[in-house]
Amino acid sequence: MDTSHSHHLEIHGNSILSELKPELKIFTTFCIVFSIAFLSLENNLFIFLQFFIVLYFLFISKIKVKTYFKRLSIDIPFILFALFLPFISKGDNKVMFEIFSVSVYETGFNEMISILIKITLCVSLAIVLTATTSNIEIIYGLQKLKLSPLLISILSFAIRYIDVFIDEFKRVRVAMKSRGYDEKGIKGLKPIAYASGALLIRGYERGERVYNSMLSRGFTGSIELKEREYKSSKSLLLFSTISICITIIDRVLI
């Protein structure tokens, strides 16, 4: 059975970002996200500057508007949480106005605006990164950024075996359905729970077999990915620096 590989987020386009060093893209994303997270949101100019940086990356990533908004939906839980804040986060008890006799507090309202802006900008950057960088490249980039070899190994295994497990789970479900299993309703959950448990045990056993096969090829404790060639870009570093400077000016100087 083929997998749909639905978790592969990279879009094979002709964006200039796709050809750049993954470690540079990860570093830039981290710097800008970090800067946005620490922005005070008191000065509109700085918000707009950060917004334009993100917009620039969205533009050069050549990601389609429809795909962008579809992927942006991942922040819906955060938005829902943020929408409650004006009603529950009282701060200094300053009421802005009332909706159906429920008070809307100024502190909560400001927090909501802050979360909405920051989440949207940060998720947009994550979308740009994942759309222009394959899973393998992200691991390679993290390796270049000297992330722990153990974490690199765990991430590589996760990417490699997620398809195998999705396939196995699909096969189990097909086998269940072929014996008249109806997954609707609460009753349908119990067999799924059993199947998940069986899959977990199979996963454990497979882990042992994979480890044996690694041992047989002289595994000594860490795996390293092959060197790859990518283009470098000073503009990414420039944008990272600008973004950090904006936040420093916002926080320290003003």
Add this chain to the structure above:
Amino acid sequence: MKKPYLSVNDLSFEYPDGFKALKNITFELSKNERVAVLGPNGAGKTTFILHLNGILGNLDEKIEINHLKYSQENINKIRKTVGLVFQDPDDQLFMPTVLEDVMFGPKNFGFSIEEAEQNAIEALQKVKMLDYAEKPPHHLSFGQKRKVAIASVLASKPELLVLDEPSSNLDPASRRELVEILKNLDISLILVTHDIPMALEICKRSIILNGGKITTDDETYMILKDRNTMEENRLELPFGFALHHLDE
């Protein structure tokens, strides 16, 4: 008397749950010899080959390959000398691309990056999978994965290749290609299989493992002809397969 290339002396193994998987196995193999290991399910075939690779067992020097005794200090040399191809290629191929997976073994065994890549390319050429070098292994068909799994072991330049049921789940064409690849390899070979025609085609000699013991050690053809031995060990020729055609 000349010493055998591989010798296993009185090897026994018991799993932690008390199941005795191997009982007093004694076995010898000459250089460049090809031997099939036949036997019913649960006979101890996989346990036996895991010992040959130093993965199971306590390495108490009951096995010796090319004057190299099985011990903890020799473990890396042993694993380089004995290449093991596992039954399920998904257990073996875990790196992000085919080439990186094939390079994994040589890099661990001390080859330089350049040598590892060169070995990997040669091994992929041998199994006719070089065109797939940059593909992720999980996007390959089962037959292609099996070939890559073999390449991933060949790239370390083993002297003895051990394969665990290499023809299982393969379509007839893939099986045929695999047989051709194995026949053209110029190294010692131990082939664990239920595929009796494949054993006959590749290995002149066969041993039968049953209940953890070697019950028969003979020419493959002679074993297949002996109806009693076949029945006692739950072995059967495939439907329509007749040995007398080979006699003609």
